[in-house]
Amino acid sequence: MDLYSLLCSYENLELAFRKARRGKTLKPYVIEFEEKLDENLRTLQQELLFHTYRPKPLETFILRDPKTRKISKSAFRDRIIHHAICNIIEPLFDKCFIFDSYANRIGKGTFKAIQRFEYFAQKVSRGFTRPCFVFKTDIRHYFETVDHKILLSILQRKIDDRRLLWLIKIILRNYKTGHHEKGMPLGNLTSQFFANVYLNELDQYVKHTLKTKYYIRYVDDFVILDNYSKKLDYYRDRIDEFCRKRLALQLHPDKSKIHHFKNGVGFLGMRLYQHCRRIKKKNVSRFERKLLQLKNDCQNGNIIREKAVEHFEGWLAYITNANTFKYRKHLVRQFNQFFPLTPKAEIKNIAKYQNFIKTSEQATHQFSVQKTLLLWKKGKGIKEIAELRGIKEATVWQHFANLIEYNQLSLWKILPKEKIESILAGIHSERDTLKDIKAKLQNIPASYDEINCALAYVKSKNRAKNILYHVNWYQKVHCLRKCYFDKKQRNECSGKFDTFISRNPSLKMKRKDFIAFFNDHLSICVLPNKEKESYISWKQFQQAKKLFLKKKKEPTFKILP
DSSP: OOHHHHHHSHHHHHHHHHHHTTTOTTSHHHHHHHHTHHHHHHHHHHHHHTTOOOOOOOEEEEEOSSSOEEEEEOOHHHHHHHHHHHHHHHHHHHTTSOTTBOSSOTTOOHHHHHHHHHHHHHHHTTTTTSOOEEEEEEBTTHHHHOBHHHHHHHHTTTOOOHHHHHHHHHHHHTSOOSSTTBOOOBTOHHHHHHHHHHHHHHHHIIIIISOOSSEEEETTEEEEEESOHHHHHHHHHHHHHHHHHHSOOOBOTTTOEEEEGGGOEEETTEEEOSSOEEEOHHHHHHHHHHHHHHHHHHHTTSSOHHHHHHHHHHHHHHHTTSSOHHHHHHHHHHHHHHSOOOTTOOOSOHHHHHHHHHHHHHTTSOHHHHHHHHHHHTTOOHHHHHHHHTOOHHHHHHHHHHHHHTTSSOGGGTSOHHHHHHHHHTOOOTTOOHHHHHHHOTTSOOOHHHHHHHHHHHHHHHSOEEHHHHHHHHIIIIIHHHSTTOHHHHHHHHHHHHHHHHHOTTOEEOHHHHHHHHHHHOOOOOSOHHHHHOOOOHHHHHHHHHHHHHHHHSOOOOOOO
């Protein structure tokens, strides 16, 4: 197979460009390259075909948070070449990697590795009834000490195209270190891929020669789990010897330790225990410093509140993977104190702000209620939840009513449609008592718990909510049904809604007040007043949709002269 010709093909270079620009479409250097995309890709193609391609010097800078690292950044045109190389050779090597290599691979990642670690820990300890020891280590100055000759010899086993190997050599030699033909730059896509290829030799040795069952690697961090610490001592000596002799690498002397799992083990930014996960203290301290810095920047006018929300959302998404419910609840309250939302604020990214509003409301619920919701989402019934949690079934029903009232759970997923409609017919006001409602439902077999959930549903409809919820509801129920066949008009109205939200982010009202406000004071909808104020049921919408599609499929006949 002519791999180099595939690499130089215009289709491959165009695909590489799309991958390289992902998440960077607004960067000036990407915009500049894209203005003459065809010309620039043709130039790269010719340089590769005529062997005149030379990468530009790397731009190097230092990152000191969370630890000091030297990052080397390639020019954008060189990053396209890196993606083009990986497009061709990654499929050749990925099928040779072991299952438990989790870095820079599709379908893997940090949290998959943590889940696998917890699975191994439970298996080794027989459900935490036996001792479990963990050998944890990493490679000392890994990227700086990768030997080019050894790497190329590994690549040659799968790549027999000399031109492709020539290109890889040029990319490797573009990074200068104190040692001749050693080291790869942190920050390059090819470096991440070659790091996996290089340490795959260690993976194969550990799995097939040492025959260890419970081994996980993420870049140069790896762990081995076993019941006996002496066995892990033996593995440590053999691995250290293999790394020095075969790969010219050295295990980190201070980080190569054997831990007892019951005391907790730090792995990939978290501290893992038998029954929970914790965020490392240094990561928490670092974020708190960042939050204070964002607060000062916002007060000084250097950034807007929305920018702080973006940083905060990223941290919340990360810590959700650990047992941090109370910590998240505290953070949301602290954030709202540090960054109060004023009526003058204007929100640009509506979707991120909407996620933040949901997170803020969830933080007001009790922890017990959230645990009940989690078990329900896992498919557990009411009786099962009560047994698993050691609480009464009535308490579970009360949790459901709480969740329904605050739009965290749908009533229609708990009770059948016929029963819901029958109970709702007996409720005239959210102030009705359960006893009065029960008396009206004489021939309907409904328990007080079921009536309480239906009443909570009525309360949720009448509760004052953020304008975001009302807008989303209106677009789904009214805009979609009335203008289903006019997508362009719906998109225009959606833009008007976004503008309205951005200028009134803290506005709250009840649903009936929103409908009156929308019909009388907003000029978003272009339909006549009669159509604008009308309501189309789901059944009517489905009938109109079927009729339209039927007419569209019917053939039209023309009378020929």
